[in-house]
Amino acid sequence: MERKSWTEAQQYCREEFTDLATIDDMTENKKVKSTMQEAGAGDAWIGLKEEWQWSLVDRENEAEFRSWEPGQPNGGEGGDSTHPYVLVTERKNWTDAQRYCREKHTDLASARNQAENEQIKGVIPHSNHLNPVLYWIGLFRDAWEWSDGSSSTFRHWGAGEPNNQGVACTEIEPSGQWKDADCGDGSHFICYEDELVLVRENKTWREALQYCREHHVDLVSVTTDHIQRWVSELAKGASTAHVWVGLLHSYGVGWYWVCGQTVCYSNWTPGHEQVESFHQGVGAVESGGGQWVSNLTKTDQLNFICTTKDGCD
Structure with missing residues (x-):
């Protein structure tokens, strides 16, 4: 049995099978658990990974564009706008800002390429660079995503999980419960083969x-x-x-x-x-x-x- 980081496991599964395992319900979770028991494996990677995602769900066109400041990400501030970009000067938390944009416009702004990032920048007034005014955009880190991109919302976390403070991937334990772990850790892993x-x-x-x-x-x-x-x-x-x-x-x-x-x-x-x-x-x-x-x-x-x-x- 090979031990790989999550990224290495994902690459292996995609080359040899279809992808890392996606678990849609408790029945599939039991099948994965049984597979591990038969192989005598300990914890193993599955395809669930924490990702930064845009509030505007547009998977066909969404690019993995990011424009972090040096030392970021370490918070949640950015610009607040929609398509076409509209500056809102009310002060709200991110969730309230998202709700406002969805009710009044389309959604919080998504900067999916450099051109869009420049357009968003263009609606922000100049401010003192020592104490700049900051604005929400639609990028958030409150979602777990399956390696194959599927939208399954089934989760089976163990007690106290997930608890990793950094970008995390998901392991399944022999008990069948899940825990998050550093994606660079070496672990066994579960692939699935397309049917x-x-x-x-x-x-x-x-x-x-x-x-x-x-x-x-x-x-x-x-x-x-x-x-x-x-x-x-x-x-x-x-x-x-x-x-x-x-x-x-x-x-x-x-x-x-x-x-x-x-x-x-x-x-x-x-x-x-x-x-x-x-x-x-x-x-x-x-x-x-x-x-x-x-x-x-x-x-x-x-x-x-x-x-x-x-x-x-």
Whole structure:
């Protein structure tokens, strides 16, 4: 068993598998715990890391831009504005400032490149450099993020955790509880392997279904936000504008997945969920944004995504 820092573990998992483990619920936590017990491992890295993030959630365009003063970060001050940038001279704490911006404008300002940083700087009045007036911006350090970028909010911290004062990563203990630790520490780690396969061949929906069942298990059923994220990422590599998934519509049933589950979680393009009750249809996802569409027919030929796992989970 290898011991690596969190960054080294992340790189290894991405090269050899998919990514460091993401844990969405207690069932998955128990699976990871069982894997550790079988391997006889002690504490091990999982994919949860504390990060600086922008209040304005814009993951498609967000860059890892930072413009710290020497010796920073050591606090939370910056500039307060939105798109287009608006200076607010009321004094508020960061949370109240965020709430104000979201109610009155869009959000606290995000400086995602040097040009935006200069625009924000341009709305701030000149002040005495010995006692400068400071303004909030939307960068905060109150969030934990999974290595694969998923939005799972499940946490299983041990008593008194997390308690690390610096930038921290997450280890899982043999007990199954989590603790934060210095990301540079050497530790065992847990990878996960993606269960989805993008097939870059143009086939009708029925041909795609047959291919997946012959070569893998089935067309993918997108039953959770976690699976949706995987599908969206894979779809970006498609050679067609849309990608087949295992989504069907039948008279008297409505929309359902080939795994046998009716649609509960959904990510429809506006206007595509409602179809005539007698309509026999199939669904696909957009290659760019990952939203679902219903305006295709079973004779259209698209790339498609297969799953290597049985069932709807």
